Amino acid sequence: MDISTLQGVVPPVVVPLTKDRLLDKDSFARNINRMIDAGVNGLFFLGSSGGVAFATDAQRDEILSEAVSVVAGRVPVLAGIIDIETLRVVEQAKRAEKIGVDGLVATAPFYALGGPREVERHFRVIHENISLPLYAYDLPVCVHTKLDPTMLVRLGKDGVLQGVKDSSGDDVSFRWLILENEDAGHPLQLFTGHEVCVDGCYLAGADGSVPGLANVDPDSYVAQWKAFQAGNWPEVARIQDYLARLMYIVRGSKATVGFGAGVGSFKTALWQMGIFSTNQMREPVQALVGDDVKAIVEVLKKANLIASDAPIRE
Amino acid sequence: MDISTLQGVVPPVVVPLTKDRLLDKDSFARNINRMIDAGVNGLFFLGSSGGVAFATDAQRDEILSEAVSVVAGRVPVLAGIIDIETLRVVEQAKRAEKIGVDGLVATAPFYALGGPREVERHFRVIHENISLPLYAYDLPVCVHTKLDPTMLVRLGKDGVLQGVKDSSGDDVSFRWLILENEDAGHPLQLFTGHEVCVDGCYLAGADGSVPGLANVDPDSYVAQWKAFQAGNWPEVARIQDYLARLMYIVRGSKATVGFGAGVGSFKTALWQMGIFSTNQMREPVQALVGDDVKAIVEVLKKANLIASDAPIRE
Amino acid sequence: MDISTLQGVVPPVVVPLTKDRLLDKDSFARNINRMIDAGVNGLFFLGSSGGVAFATDAQRDEILSEAVSVVAGRVPVLAGIIDIETLRVVEQAKRAEKIGVDGLVATAPFYALGGPREVERHFRVIHENISLPLYAYDLPVCVHTKLDPTMLVRLGKDGVLQGVKDSSGDDVSFRWLILENEDAGHPLQLFTGHEVCVDGCYLAGADGSVPGLANVDPDSYVAQWKAFQAGNWPEVARIQDYLARLMYIVRGSKATVGFGAGVGSFKTALWQMGIFSTNQMREPVQALVGDDVKAIVEVLKKANLIASDAPIRE
Amino acid sequence: MDISTLQGVVPPVVVPLTKDRLLDKDSFARNINRMIDAGVNGLFFLGSSGGVAFATDAQRDEILSEAVSVVAGRVPVLAGIIDIETLRVVEQAKRAEKIGVDGLVATAPFYALGGPREVERHFRVIHENISLPLYAYDLPVCVHTKLDPTMLVRLGKDGVLQGVKDSSGDDVSFRWLILENEDAGHPLQLFTGHEVCVDGCYLAGADGSVPGLANVDPDSYVAQWKAFQAGNWPEVARIQDYLARLMYIVRGSKATVGFGAGVGSFKTALWQMGIFSTNQMREPVQALVGDDVKAIVEVLKKANLIASDAPIRE
Numbered sequence A, B, C, D: 001m002d003i004s005t006l007q008g009v010v011p012p013v014v015v016p017l018t019k020d021r022l023l024d025k026d027s028f029a030r031n032i033n034r035m036i037d038a039g040v041n042g043l044f045f046l047g048s049s050g051g052v053a054f055a056t057d058a059q060r061d062e063i064l065s066e067a068v069s070v071v072a073g074r075v076p077v078l079a080g081i082i083d084i085e086t087l088r089v090v091e092q093a094k095r096a097e098k099i100g101v102d103g104l105v106a107t108a109p110f111y112a113l114g115g116p117r118e119v120e121r122h123f124r125v126i127h128e129n130i131s132l133p134l135y136a137y138d139l140p141v142c143v144h145t146k147l148d149p150t151m152l153v154r155l156g157k158d159g160v161l162q163g164v165k166d167s168s169g170d171d172v173s174f175r176w177l178i179l180e181n182e183d184a185g186h187p188l189q190l191f192t193g194h195e196v197c198v199d200g201c202y203l204a205g206a207d208g209s210v211p212g213l214a215n216v217d218p219d220s221y222v223a224q225w226k227a228f229q230a231g232n233w234p235e236v237a238r239i240q241d242y243l244a245r246l247m248y249i250v251r252g253s254k255a256t257v258g259f260g261a262g263v264g265s266f267k268t269a270l271w272q273m274g275i276f277s278t279n280q281m282r283e284p285v286q287a288l289v290g291d292d293v294k295a296i297v298e299v300l301k302k303a304n305l306i307a308s309d310a311p312i313r314e
Helices: A025-038 A057-071 A086-099 A116-128 A149-157 A171-183 A198-204 A218-229 A233-250 A259-272 A291-302 B025-038 B057-071 B086-099 B116-128 B149-157 B171-183 B198-204 B218-229 B233-250 B259-272 B291-302 C025-038 C057-071 C086-099 C116-128 C149-157 C171-183 C198-204 C218-229 C233-250 C259-272 C291-302 D025-038 D057-071 D086-099 D116-128 D149-157 D171-183 D198-204 D218-229 D233-250 D259-272 D291-302
Strands: A043-045 A077-080 A103-107 A134-138 A163-166 A189-192 B043-045 B077-080 B103-107 B134-138 B163-166 B189-192 C043-045 C077-080 C103-107 C134-138 C163-166 C189-192 D043-045 D077-080 D103-107 D134-138 D163-166 D189-192
Touching: A025 A043, A025 A057, A025 A218, A043 A057, A057 A077, A057 A086, A057 D086, A086 A103, A086 A116, A086 D057, A103 A116, A116 A134, A116 A149, A134 A149, A149 A171, A163 A171, A171 A189, A171 A198, A171 B233, A198 A218, A198 A233, A198 B198, A198 B233, A218 A233, A233 A259, A233 A291, A233 B171, A233 B198, A259 A291, B025 B043, B025 B057, B025 B218, B043 B057, B057 B077, B057 B086, B057 C086, B086 B103, B086 B116, B086 C057, B103 B116, B116 B134, B116 B149, B134 B149, B149 B171, B163 B171, B171 B189, B171 B198, B198 B218, B198 B233, B218 B233, B233 B259, B233 B291, B259 B291, C025 C043, C025 C057, C025 C218, C043 C057, C057 C077, C057 C086, C086 C103, C086 C116, C103 C116, C116 C134, C116 C149, C134 C149, C149 C171, C163 C171, C171 C189, C171 C198, C171 D233, C198 C218, C198 C233, C198 D198, C198 D233, C218 C233, C233 C259, C233 C291, C233 D171, C233 D198, C259 C291, D025 D043, D025 D057, D025 D218, D043 D057, D057 D077, D057 D086, D086 D103, D086 D116, D103 D116, D116 D134, D116 D149, D134 D149, D149 D171, D163 D171, D171 D189, D171 D198, D198 D218, D198 D233, D218 D233, D233 D259, D233 D291, D259 D291
Parallel strands: A043 A077, A077 A103, A103 A134, A134 A163, A163 A189, B043 B077, B077 B103, B103 B134, B134 B163, B163 B189, C043 C077, C077 C103, C103 C134, C134 C163, C163 C189, D043 D077, D077 D103, D103 D134, D134 D163, D163 D189
Antiparallel strands: none
């Protein structure tokens, strides 16, 4: 599938597990189909929200294979090839390519310290070893390196990168990336990883968004994209306000922090909404329980994603 | 002057020095008058862009007195009362109040380590000791503490804070601040400190902006505000793109980093544009020279703020 | 007083307050005299432990004047001249010089961002404006800049710096500083700010220590210094183990973090030991209470600094 | 091999590559044998210095297999099982166990954000899935999590951990770890990862060291350990001073930062000393060249590890 002009809403897909921490294929298909039916423009598997860090290679392959099978060509499939350094990333890429995805998404190297020279070389070496389009995933909160916009546009012009998923939270840098990309003839497709500030990114000229929260409410993100296409900015912002309040689900966890509170909240929401059968997490993360679940349900009720009198699932 | 409904463009005023590092009063008046003539809604003195960190108490007093005298009531005057911890901030406040400003702006405490309990108490103690409206200045890059939106709204509801200048760069937090503030009845006036992402902040519901770059081009920030008031979002974004490219002036310095590169670039631009008579900096920062100046002039020429055939001032 | 060969134990003096947050002169004298009687080699006022960040200029002057009066030439008096940027530091220095201290201690500039060029210039400008010996205070946890050992030795050779108080916690850098200083002919007197790893620093060649915990137990730090002078390394380490366990007083606070937990614990210990009359803190920090006090008393009892059957003071 | 009382010098082994970036088995054996002949007490493969981050699973297996074969039971072999999150680490462990190493070394999880709850669970799950002794590797510079000493001792008492390699650079925390471990009956063997402050760690009570620089000069680290065993502290410190100056090899790189400058310098030193046949690095890191190599040779000549008139190898 040609993804050279991919744009719009491309959610990073949250992966449901059974109580025994196996892939819950029924829930997985339900989640994928619900997002495709809502009209998303693509799906991104094995991103941070997809729990890539916690999955073994075999588990990653299982997720991707199932994903390709369920999606069945209805929308493009992007796959995270997240690993520590270049050669390991290339290995992840080769397995993903065999499974039949449409594009690959790589972060800067992590764990070992490096500088800009190594980061640029990293993407070039990956590109030399793969045949699919490559997206850079700017995620300093996880990899502790910010990708430089000028370098990204250079890699775009050189045909190394097809696009960028910007989850840096640095909207100044993202704006400069957009402008430098325009001035270079738009070699890169630029996606924001924001859930909460997507409207501003569209106004700035982003080509799309990759919001984890779209697992919980894909309709609203699609509606927001359509309002943007129609130039209806008050509606783009109104939907964003609603989604920004829905994102309160990740703010209330008392039991933990980080991934367990963030993606754990997405899983808990999808469980309480009946899309997932549990909110199970992979080791060493524990599923949210008790008051943390209740706080999420309260937010979902305010958003009318759960009926106000619905009991809490247990 | 009642500033309880202050909104719009409130530039942090860059302070010109003579070669001997004394306050250059003529240039200062020129800069102030140029911004007021452009239609800004207020002026913020002794902020980070105003070099507050580098000025002694006497120098601060001189700047504020001169500012109040030049502004002469045409627009509200906000004054930074930046100091290390609470009691020192109160002292800065008392001196500023005597000089006759209209509102005060304080950061979280810095240098000594603390937690959220100390930050909240800090603002409450300042408020108890002053009579003017108090704004919180969220500036983690300088003070290494991020202000929590829920705390800020609580302080707004309690009458401690009149507003917030958000220079955190954390637009997710700023969006949540806006929403929590709305849900509380809008006790706070919320200003973004962005230069580059002001359009997204307006779309999100900000009450105004405090962009250092407005020293260089106040007309465009005022025009952007008016386009926002008129609901002309394509124009808001178009002006932002222009200003985001103008902000390239801060990206090119080879000689230094931080304040010397950032505010140093603003001063250099104002010098080359003929508003300032030098680009002198206070110790220990050195003025930009040579290629760093040339790079700034190139950006200014592209922005048509300097004629394309103008010679470089020396 | 000539402090060019100052070495040994130079505690940063913790400053007691009355309930009303005024300087508690009796307790202050008690604390100073107790340390001098124990045999310390100097005293450092207005350091971080001395609450410099929280004191107004008038309060700083009061502390220094009282200190000089109580010490009365028995040991050298160093004074922190902590302020944001260069010119403000010079002002602090000039006031301290008038009060009659023997040496001055300055950190890198903070709040405004800068680079190594500004840091070096900062110390040079301070030195040009003062007549007393100048020590650099390496405290990245507060000022967010690490001082480079090569730069420090260069400033030593150039007569700008007399010594360094290293509170960086970076013992690799401190070792290189010691070695570069040796190779340059020992222009700098090098003090570690550690409480817990002083033995290793003596083994590495430090000229002395500036441990806040010496307020609580000056005798042990002096005994450790003497054991070091005698080359009795097992004794140096044995005393260090005792002191490292005594430092557990700062590890247990549930109510707060940072200065309130650290120096707050020192104050609480001195209060419970009868040296201070309260553990009051300056705004916005609150004094430790309840279980936090009990946890500190337990540690003091294990160290035999409080009798095992002593009641908790309230 | 029983490693429950392992102590002394356990270098992390630097791995030589051919020009084509294949494992250089001859140089690898030379390096291993040289360290064993010098009297090291164990060897640690696939640590950070061992380039674990840059090696694919197949390359890791090749390194470990070759290591086990060359070492041939002369000293214990520890193996790093570095991977992103728990399940992936367990997979690394299972492969290493099959190859026949004597102990396993795991860091905290990285990439995905977590808290102390996840970190502790991580080590417990790894332990439940392996049969070999497990060491925790405290390496916040790479994994951005500091291991808490109290948690480590708890894991020691529970039989989860056999020991700790502390490369945190936080010697206060290490001292508290040593003391808490003593008070718990010494369940953990505690190794410092320092190159430059090993003497202080021995004085503090460390059970040994894991210095990357021991690849360059194993004799001196072994001599230092023996001097420590003999209680000859001046000699322990004298050797440390020599080694701290030898460590200057990592300080001079102009071309790069991080791993390429650090382990790149070790490789360059071993190449210039004739132990390695090149200083080749794995992608995306480039080998040091030109002046960076010359600066390293200068340090080696001062240390008498290269003859003063030896030509530079190219």
